[in-house]
Amino acid sequence: MLRSDLPDLQNLPVSTTATGAGWSDLPGRYRRIRAATRRLAEPLSAEDCCAQSMPDASPVKWHLAHTTWFFETFVLERFARDFKPFDPAFRVLFNSYYNGVGERHPRPQRGLLTRPDLDTVMRYRDAVDGAMQSLLAEGRAGWHALVELGLQHEQQHQELMLTDIKHLLSCHPSWPLYRPASTGTGDRDPWDSPAPSRWMEHQGGLVQVGHAGEGFCFDNEAPRHTLFLQPFALAERLVSNAEYLAFVRDGGYRNPEHWLAEGWDWRTQLALESPLYWRRGPDGGEWQEFTLHGAQALMPAQPVVHLSYFEADAFARWSGSRLPTEAEWEVMAARSVPAGGPGPANGHFAERAVLHPEPGDGDRQLLGSVWQWTSSSYAAYPGFVPAAGAVGEYNGKFMVNQYVLRGGSCATPAEHIRASYRNFFPATARWQFTGLRLARDLR
Amino acid sequence: MLRSDLPDLQNLPVSTTATGAGWSDLPGRYRRIRAATRRLAEPLSAEDCCAQSMPDASPVKWHLAHTTWFFETFVLERFARDFKPFDPAFRVLFNSYYNGVGERHPRPQRGLLTRPDLDTVMRYRDAVDGAMQSLLAEGRAGWHALVELGLQHEQQHQELMLTDIKHLLSCHPSWPLYRPASTGTGDRDPWDSPAPSRWMEHQGGLVQVGHAGEGFCFDNEAPRHTLFLQPFALAERLVSNAEYLAFVRDGGYRNPEHWLAEGWDWRTQLALESPLYWRRGPDGGEWQEFTLHGAQALMPAQPVVHLSYFEADAFARWSGSRLPTEAEWEVMAARSVPAGGPGPANGHFAERAVLHPEPGDGDRQLLGSVWQWTSSSYAAYPGFVPAAGAVGEYNGKFMVNQYVLRGGSCATPAEHIRASYRNFFPATARWQFTGLRLARDLR
Amino acid sequence: MLRSDLPDLQNLPVSTTATGAGWSDLPGRYRRIRAATRRLAEPLSAEDCCAQSMPDASPVKWHLAHTTWFFETFVLERFARDFKPFDPAFRVLFNSYYNGVGERHPRPQRGLLTRPDLDTVMRYRDAVDGAMQSLLAEGRAGWHALVELGLQHEQQHQELMLTDIKHLLSCHPSWPLYRPASTGTGDRDPWDSPAPSRWMEHQGGLVQVGHAGEGFCFDNEAPRHTLFLQPFALAERLVSNAEYLAFVRDGGYRNPEHWLAEGWDWRTQLALESPLYWRRGPDGGEWQEFTLHGAQALMPAQPVVHLSYFEADAFARWSGSRLPTEAEWEVMAARSVPAGGPGPANGHFAERAVLHPEPGDGDRQLLGSVWQWTSSSYAAYPGFVPAAGAVGEYNGKFMVNQYVLRGGSCATPAEHIRASYRNFFPATARWQFTGLRLARDLR
Amino acid sequence: MLRSDLPDLQNLPVSTTATGAGWSDLPGRYRRIRAATRRLAEPLSAEDCCAQSMPDASPVKWHLAHTTWFFETFVLERFARDFKPFDPAFRVLFNSYYNGVGERHPRPQRGLLTRPDLDTVMRYRDAVDGAMQSLLAEGRAGWHALVELGLQHEQQHQELMLTDIKHLLSCHPSWPLYRPASTGTGDRDPWDSPAPSRWMEHQGGLVQVGHAGEGFCFDNEAPRHTLFLQPFALAERLVSNAEYLAFVRDGGYRNPEHWLAEGWDWRTQLALESPLYWRRGPDGGEWQEFTLHGAQALMPAQPVVHLSYFEADAFARWSGSRLPTEAEWEVMAARSVPAGGPGPANGHFAERAVLHPEPGDGDRQLLGSVWQWTSSSYAAYPGFVPAAGAVGEYNGKFMVNQYVLRGGSCATPAEHIRASYRNFFPATARWQFTGLRLARDLR
The missing domain is CATH 3.90.1580.10 (paralog of FGE (formylglycine-generating enzyme))
Structure with a gap:
């Protein structure tokens, strides 16, 4: 039932060999991975999260919402009791490539989606995370592979958030930083000349x-x-x-x-x-x-x-x-x-x-x-x-x-x-x- | 010393016949016009103010900053005592067309300027307005025509803010409103058929x-x-x-x-x-x-x-x-x-x-x-x-x-x-x- | 009944004040103007006449045929006894802008019309000229203004033939000549510096x-x-x-x-x-x-x-x-x-x-x-x-x-x-x- | 010394394993292959041979000249006694991709080369063929592989001549034919439904x-x-x-x-x-x-x-x-x-x-x-x-x-x-x- 989301999510569609082994851990993984996504947005203002620097890139806010849309549309809508969409308009706004779900917003215009604002998208994440935790606690069958797929999907978007925000910041003439460097990046001196490769x-x-x-x-x-x-x-x-x-x-x-x-x-x-x-x-x-x-x-x-x-x-x-x-x-x-x-x-x-x-x-x-x-x-x-x-x-x-x-x-x-x-x-x-x-x- | 800012500011460059008549009122006019600009941004979020819907339009935040840059660059820099720029980088970021001032940021990329954020731009307005009020209180000669030009310029941008935000909102599939209609738009019913024109x-x-x-x-x-x-x-x-x-x-x-x-x-x-x-x-x-x-x-x-x-x-x-x-x-x-x-x-x-x-x-x-x-x-x-x-x-x-x-x-x-x-x-x-x-x- | 042919024939459509004065001379003018067009093509090979150097220009062969099409379509078809088209396909191929006549060949692809070849187009001119001379000899009323319009139209195309062939030849790296210069271009020396203008x-x-x-x-x-x-x-x-x-x-x-x-x-x-x-x-x-x-x-x-x-x-x-x-x-x-x-x-x-x-x-x-x-x-x-x-x-x-x-x-x-x-x-x-x-x- | 001519001549550059076996036959192969190229142009007018229907295609006249240029430049210029170029300008006009030879005419403008005309190009072929036959008769060593390469190159262009002329003729609204069909295209009826494939x-x-x-x-x-x-x-x-x-x-x-x-x-x-x-x-x-x-x-x-x-x-x-x-x-x-x-x-x-x-x-x-x-x-x-x-x-x-x-x-x-x-x-x-x-x- 899933379709791809490329180039955002290039090779997601089929998870063939995921086993049940790690699924007892799904609620924990879900929490950790979703929280990691949110941390990536912390150094950014609402404006940083809204802008789109080129058609190949997406706004951070869009990534935050789209990964949430994935769980809402493919898991909650089909498996949650008394499902109600957070906002029916999001079905179109945050669809990436899935024709079966219906219309989608044109990719090169994602940066024009000033509404919903970042706060609303964060509340969207809260709402879907709450419903997902309830579902995961139930332990019913059928949706484990979909949730795993959603988490893999989210991890792909974590990388894209970093590459897309890097591209956006690079377009600013002052080359602003995303986050200060931590000290000590390794035990070797990066200023050395590299040794010849063998x-x-x-x-x-x-x-x-x-x-x-x-x-x-x-x-x-x-x-x-x-x-x-x-x-x-x-x-x-x-x-x-x-x-x-x-x-x-x-x-x-x-x-x-x-x-x-x-x-x-x-x-x-x-x-x-x-x-x-x-x-x-x-x-x-x-x-x-x-x-x-x-x-x-x-x-x-x-x-x-x-x-x-x-x-x-x-x-x-x-x-x-x-x-x-x-x-x-x-x-x-x-x-x-x-x-x-x-x-x-x-x-x-x-x-x-x-x-x-x-x-x-x-x-x-x-x-x-x-x-x-x-x-x-x-x-x-x-x-x-x-x-x-x-x-x-x-x-x-x-x-x-x-x-x-x-x-x-x-x-x-x-x-x-x-x-x-x-x-x-x-x-x-x-x-x-x-x-x-x-x-x-x-x- | 002024150059044009078109298409933002199409026909500004030369003010030929402004007289001294209204200049006793300049501090008041300055306050009123600058406040009117700010009111136009009130219904908007930081994200609304940052986005640029097409190369012909500019972000609201850019209008807010550019009109301020005008007074800072053409008036304060030349006439204020102990002038210090609010942020030297703004000279480039918010220049529109004035080659003599130096470099300028490419117009189609104004929507990528997530920095400075909206709050900073508002503080920029406060700072320049404060310095301008001091200058206007002095009553020295020489800058009246430039201030008048700056106010006319600002009024042109007030209209552009409305047309540009209208275009941005129109790109959103839900056609969100900028501001609710006030009741009673006239004594004639707009739903009537119009009378034949003579x-x-x-x-x-x-x-x-x-x-x-x-x-x-x-x-x-x-x-x-x-x-x-x-x-x-x-x-x-x-x-x-x-x-x-x-x-x-x-x-x-x-x-x-x-x-x-x-x-x-x-x-x-x-x-x-x-x-x-x-x-x-x-x-x-x-x-x-x-x-x-x-x-x-x-x-x-x-x-x-x-x-x-x-x-x-x-x-x-x-x-x-x-x-x-x-x-x-x-x-x-x-x-x-x-x-x-x-x-x-x-x-x-x-x-x-x-x-x-x-x-x-x-x-x-x-x-x-x-x-x-x-x-x-x-x-x-x-x-x-x-x-x-x-x-x-x-x-x-x-x-x-x-x-x-x-x-x-x-x-x-x-x-x-x-x-x-x-x-x-x-x-x-x-x-x-x-x-x-x-x-x-x-x- | 005539429509324009722009940019080939920009401002032709309406001939308002042509009088009958010159019309007794129409057969002679027709002969002279049509012959002048043909002379313009004399220095050129069939290949020169076929190529189109840019969408704004037309091949010389196209000009030769289109000006003929004008007389065939607007004069002979309506006034000649026992009219038969030289080739019915020419109605489309050599129509420039006249929607009422029907389809037309896309302007930027005129250079791809290797058929009919130049010889055929010259026979087309012969055939139409023969029929036109018969018609002009009859002296019936009604078509004089149309013939005058056709001649004015042809003169416009004479200039376009020269500008279009000049552009084509200029695209050749050797800058070949169209025709050798005649000696003696004036009584003043073009190598002199010009006198100051008054x-x-x-x-x-x-x-x-x-x-x-x-x-x-x-x-x-x-x-x-x-x-x-x-x-x-x-x-x-x-x-x-x-x-x-x-x-x-x-x-x-x-x-x-x-x-x-x-x-x-x-x-x-x-x-x-x-x-x-x-x-x-x-x-x-x-x-x-x-x-x-x-x-x-x-x-x-x-x-x-x-x-x-x-x-x-x-x-x-x-x-x-x-x-x-x-x-x-x-x-x-x-x-x-x-x-x-x-x-x-x-x-x-x-x-x-x-x-x-x-x-x-x-x-x-x-x-x-x-x-x-x-x-x-x-x-x-x-x-x-x-x-x-x-x-x-x-x-x-x-x-x-x-x-x-x-x-x-x-x-x-x-x-x-x-x-x-x-x-x-x-x-x-x-x-x-x-x-x-x-x-x-x-x- | 050879470089490629792509997309005209895509994979020519290196001939690795050609042996001497067939080289005793080189004069005969040269004659046959060169004559076959010429036959391909027979049904076409000078105008047909000059036009270029799209940047990916080349005029037939260009193919005729370029394949000849190949032998003149890579064989005769290096091995013929008393070599004199047929026309020094052809070195640029008919170079395809070979940077080492010097400048070349821009590919999308090959259709504008009305000079030299088709007759001249045919005389160019005659002249080079004559010189090549003399060289081939000498039996000196060193150039056999280059001649073989030139013939393989020419055969590639034979196919391109057919595909390019087909494209050109297809652009004409009347879909003119290149050559009438011969009767009897096989022992099976092409109008039958095909048998299922195994x-x-x-x-x-x-x-x-x-x-x-x-x-x-x-x-x-x-x-x-x-x-x-x-x-x-x-x-x-x-x-x-x-x-x-x-x-x-x-x-x-x-x-x-x-x-x-x-x-x-x-x-x-x-x-x-x-x-x-x-x-x-x-x-x-x-x-x-x-x-x-x-x-x-x-x-x-x-x-x-x-x-x-x-x-x-x-x-x-x-x-x-x-x-x-x-x-x-x-x-x-x-x-x-x-x-x-x-x-x-x-x-x-x-x-x-x-x-x-x-x-x-x-x-x-x-x-x-x-x-x-x-x-x-x-x-x-x-x-x-x-x-x-x-x-x-x-x-x-x-x-x-x-x-x-x-x-x-x-x-x-x-x-x-x-x-x-x-x-x-x-x-x-x-x-x-x-x-x-x-x-x-x-x-």
Whole structure:
């Protein structure tokens, strides 16, 4: 009965393998995840929450309301006793893409929804949370998978709230900050030059990719299947600001040799000279970077972030390497981290959710640092079968002209990250936390 | 030293004939006009004041700040003792068009200025008003004309605040109201059919047009000069909703015969079928109109409003008449109302500032009802001389591809209306309070 | 029964005052004018005649066929005995704007009409000319005015053939020539610096403008009517290349102070730095100009040509003058040349039709040199009455957002030029032979 | 030293495995292929050969000259004794994409190149062919691979000449024909309903794809490599007009359920209702199809052709199937036809080069009927290594946002078709001879 909400909620529609294991914990998870969303809005004024900086982004208030609409429409309306909508008009206003629910407000005009105001949206959240807690306390059957889906959906929107507010604030000439930086972002000095990256090798042959095991996954991660790979190597860490700056200084943005033809046309038309949030200081000074903590000088050892696919690909070609395929990335990640998620060692990402990507700290930055562009066009896995009914209606609707990203970012909730997760965006998208890791053939 | 602020502030730059007469009253006028601006924002939330519905419109918060910036930049900075800017960044953020002041924020992105928030802008107004009152109390010479210009500028923005907020609210699917209607909008029933309009005749010959006398005027109203007119007649009242609805029902929007060729292409591309704020009720029911009081059924005797030049011209051709020239309009208005302004008899417009245009009440609706499109392209009067210095830098910069409107509207402050006033907009503009009065040749 | 063909045939629809005087000569005029059209195509290949360089221009082959279609459709079909269409498909293919005739081929795709080929179109002309000569020999009544209209129409297209082919050839990187220059373009040396221009003064007062007398005119030239003018002066000659080059060298295209706001935006978006057909020689050398004789070094004493309204207006402001109104131009021209046309003294224009504008030769260049932008928006004269029936259907359809040009050009047939003639184009049009004459107020 | 010419010449740059085997035959092949190109232009007038119907297409004259330019620039200029260019200006005019050669004429303006005329271009071909025959007779070493590349390049342009001229003629309201149909298009009646298609099964497992053996291939067909496939089935024949018409009649173009989200937006914006060259007969009658033989009634048993990827994908989803991957297509084709090409049994395609796709005649239509969309995004094969030097400069430059097509079409020269050949176009392209074959999973 669910349909997708893309690009807000790209790959939600089908939850295939979520098991009952974690469902005894659903009331607690519900509380924690809903509260985390609300905390993301705390540093913001009502005006900050209302504005929309581009059609691809949504206002924070809209995210707050839409994630609530999801539970009201798909769970409460069908399972709650004596259901009454909080406000019938919200059915249209906060619908994202679900045609079956009826009309929806045009996406590029979400920033014009000054009504309801932020206070009303917060009361909407309170009301729906109250009704949900009652329902969850009942323990009736049938809606667990839907609630789990709603929580996964909400976690996707948590990341989008951060990327969208970052984009909005970046449009202000003063580059205001979202939240002050906490002190001590790691045990390594981000101002150091990064150590040279080494290569992790894989001998190729028959491998398995796709989601395995019991946890939740989206339908596009299944079925797990066999592939034959050639021998390859992945860089041990992400490409750093220092390395990317060398590309910029080498005239990387001025030389069509490094670029895909379509990427070159795009770069030329927009006159791009650097990643999205870089700018030179006053009087052509040193490069600065806009972060959720405001402007800061470029830190050499940090992973470069906010690249399009075209830029990531151009950098890779300039450096004599290439982007990895998503299968290469996944089998290498499966070696290093448990398939089910980053585990406790990555728990620190949750606290860092609003920090800038951590400095290159010597670990492999596979999960939770920046999304890593792969060379793989987003497509169905072999044997992919859309779910029956409306849940599957939009499966695969977005499987064209988009490229897969892997690994999650510092803005992704830690428990939402896993090695089989497939994020995807068009080759021009830059406002997500997107970077790259190099690959090469072994022979 | 002043430059224009168009389209926010179209014809401000040169105040040629303001006399010292009213300047003893400047502190009082300053207080009243600045307070009136603030009252216009009272029904609105911070979110309402921040959003921008299209590039031609500005957020209410921006109007509140920009009109304040005007006094800070052009008066206080030059004349106040120990001047310190409230916030130096505002110099750029709230500059509209004045190149000499330096950079300015791109107009289409004014809605992204969530910082400063509304409270801060109100404190900005308080601070500047305090400093201005001190200055006005001093009675030094030199700045009176600039203050008068600032007040005229502010009155122009009062009208724009109303048209811009009306446009924003109209983009919300629920058509929310700005302010409830007051009861009793006149002694005639707006639901009546309007009485047939009669013609006011003029025998032509040598006439004088342009501003005369002592009050303030903008430079484009001068010099007063002689013209030779052919005999003509103007309708005694504005075209009503009932009459315009007859045009719609007669297929007026489907028949290219009535339209200018460029107007027909415009209408066809946008698939227009009615004035800007008309829509049919549910299930193809009766026509409704969006007003600052929310949706209401179309009132037959009201003047039709929110027409483009193209629609006004098409209606006139369909009805066998034509639009008046601005000279015809002005000489006829000069007969009916004092050249200096509507005078006390029109004082009621001030209270009605947020009301919908009044019903056809039998008077001639020459001033303060709706802006009336004329067939005159906006151009310099013969002998027009740009003022010396930067004040005149932008004189006439907008004298191309725009058409003159006369008469002021229900949203124009009453004391800001006068018969010689020349408003102007492109032929496609519809979000101002724009309607029409018919004219014909006499022979 | 006739409708317009704009922008190919802008102001044709109504021929109000053509008298029978010249009609005894119709067969001869028909032969001469039709032959002149054909001569214009002689230097061109079939491929040259088929291509369309922009939506505003038409292929030469289309002009050849459309002018023939006019006689076939409006004269032969109604008056010839045993009329049979040459090819019924031509009714659609070569209709320009006449809705009553039925469908028409989309204007921007005229260049894709490779069928019929040029030979077939020439046979079409032969066939229609034969039938027309038979009809003209009969001497029946009723069609004389239509034939006269068709000939005037054809003369308008003669000029468009030259401007459209010039634009096409200019798009070729080698700037090929249309026809070699004849030797001896005048008794003055175009390489000389032009002598300073003097002013012709007029004391203003009541004047008459509009077509007077017996010859043919278009409806927009009538009625003749009275105006009151302020004292003014017009320059004795057109602005020269040398003068315009001084504007370019003074940074005229880089300084917004000289430009209308809309003109500045237009110039900036297109990054314009000079008139349409100017370019620098190799390695940033001297300015060259593309002409129908190919590239040639800029001749200082020639009138500047191929300016938009925006450029003409910016030059005038830079030079401390202004553009004349069309009334000022007309009353001054009426002093210098007979109202009925340039007369024998201007007969040399006919032979020069494909030459570049003549050097500044000391005469006043009022007629037949370059079209002269006026500051007058194209609008109806007072008392303008559309003709009854379809002939008048499109009268005035183009009277918005266009500016009037006066005087004819070197590409206008000499007998088609008269002082009351009103040409009009949008403010951005540059591919016609358009220049300017300065004006100023007298006080 | 060679660079690509895309989209004219998409995947030319690297010829990796062409052997000397066929080079003894080079003079003969050169003569035959060059003559075949010339024959394609025979039915066309100079005007037909000059026009350009859209930016993606080129004029026939341009193809004739550009393929000649290739031999002049890359072979004669480097290897011929006493080389003199035919016309130095052609170096720019007929360069397609090769930056190293210098400037090039803007692609969307190729239709404005009325000079040189067609006769001159034919003399250009004669001159270069003469010089090439001399060179080929010499038997010197070094240029054989370049000549082979030039001939492969020319064969690609032969197909483009047909698709581009078809598009141009389709823009003419009369749908003129390119060449009359020959009688007898097969032994089956194309008006029959097609027999139901059956499935060809493959059990999956480890397979090899990519070019093998000795013949010429482009670099993107290499290296041959191992893949692991799941069991699958391909339809025994192409989707027919009858089947596609059922999709149209079932509302396939009105139901977003069948479409990729981006495809639906594209379809909606262009208001598409059928394949590119379908239209209804007069008064909403039966469907007709534009072919190189002119309009003809839709033949049910013919393969549907001129579909975008989006339409092919929507049809497949509507029918409960999917598009094949390029690997599935290739391994199935390898079973049915020799890897080196279609062989003598397909020789008839050469004669049919300008015919419409043959009726469904019971064979498997794998090669030479219509290009078959696959679901595979165009990407590098594992281990792909760009050739050294400029030849490889543009390798892979187009490997983004395009989809692979397989099988060649009725417009592809028979000897140019092979099972490993990878054609590619954006998902919206429709003017090539593109259709589809269904696939499904086996389990």
